[in-house]
Amino acid sequence: MEKEGPAVSILIVDGDVITRTVIAEYLRHCGFRVVEAGTGTEAIQALQHPDFTIDIVLSDIELPGEISGFDLSHWIRKSMPEVKILLASAVERIADTAGDLCEEGPHLAKPYDHRLIVDHIKRLRAR
């Protein structure tokens, strides 16, 4: 990652609100500025919004609606090639990828092991 510090922005795209919330909160605690989107359409709206500057997109491959994670990745590569895109296929992989991002920076804090994220998501759903 080229930039350092809290200005690094991540757009997390996941159709599951519980997963998205928990991963987003984890990344915020690692020092990233995090924008959340639940669909590919919302993600493109966020990427095109003049008030957002997104450095990295972390997206689930399967998304609700007409735009999949692969479609989103193609759109980003074509329209915004400077944006780094990370695709993951399941909650465990998304948590691993978020953990890798926190390992790389911006190192504001690393409050807990990212592997605990998946357990927390399961607990939130257990009602």
Place this chain on the structure above:
Amino acid sequence: MLPMAAKSNPWRGVQADKNVVLLAEDEPFIRFDIAEELRLLGCQVIEAGSADEAIDVLRSTARIDLVVTDVRMPGNRDGLDVARAVKQERPGVRVVVMSGHLEPKDEHKHLIDLFFSKPTPSNQLARAIMEMIDANPAKRDG
């Protein structure tokens, strides 16, 4: 090394002192703007992009101290359905409704604790929400 308690429940330390606001708003920038204002004031914010997502969160075990919802959102359900779900799933949790299209009708007023016409500047909205939380701290259920 983290203390054992933090290791066994990593969210405890993160959330213990924070009020948790569930925010349902379908327009990503408006949602982000309100959420960031609330985070600046010390809240944890759960962002839902539709009524369906908000109701999923209400049915989870996530702690929620206050719900803020837009009325018109994509999908089969709207913000009033979110307010009804709060009464059913989380009785006692207060509901703030915001809308650019509707004024609350008499038959909906029992669902709404505070109403905002849109657009209201996010910082004003966030401060009003914090005043509401501070005036009536919600009971914590863990």
